[in-house]
Amino acid sequence: MPTYVVLANLTDQGVRTMQDFSRRLENARETFRSMGGELKQIYFAMGPYDYVVIAEAPDDETMTRVSLAVSSQGNVRTNSFRVFTEAEALPMLEGLH
Numbered sequence: 001m002p003t004y005v006v007l008a009n010l011t012d013q014g015v016r017t018m019q020d021f022s023r024r025l026e027n028a029r030e031t032f033r034s035m036g037g038e039l040k041q042i043y044f045a046m047g048p049y050d051y052v053v054i055a056e057a058p059d060d061e062t063m064t065r066v067s068l069a070v071s072s073q074g075n076v077r078t079n080s081f082r083v084f085t086e087a088e089a090l091p092m093l094e095g096l097h
Contacts, residue, residue, distance in 0.1 A: 001037070004063050006053035007079045014075035024075055031069050035062050051076070 010018075017024075025042065032039045037057035045052050057063040060082065067078045084092070 001056040001058060002060075002063075003040075003083050003085070004055050004057060004080050005083050006051075006055060006067065007049045008051040008053060008076045009048075010050045010076055011074060017075065024073070027073075028070050031066055032057070035066050035069075037062060037066060 029039045032055060035057070037055060039053060039055045041054040043052040043054075044050070055063070055066075057066060063080055063082075067080045070076065071078050
């Protein structure tokens, strides 16, 4: 299943309601599951992003739907992108000069 990295920032609402974080995280996990994906890991981050999420989804369309569903709750803004393992990337690079 494709792997995605999600860079997330808290909104003002998200900061004000941090006491609900564990519930929101479980809701995000359930949103992934309900759409056929999985939230694999979440990291709290220092710097320009508040969280880094590693997730799997069946395809880009599903990942987009999950990101929109989570973001629409108003607590985070997300930036998602597909990443490739070494095993996935090496065949794509064959034949390059």
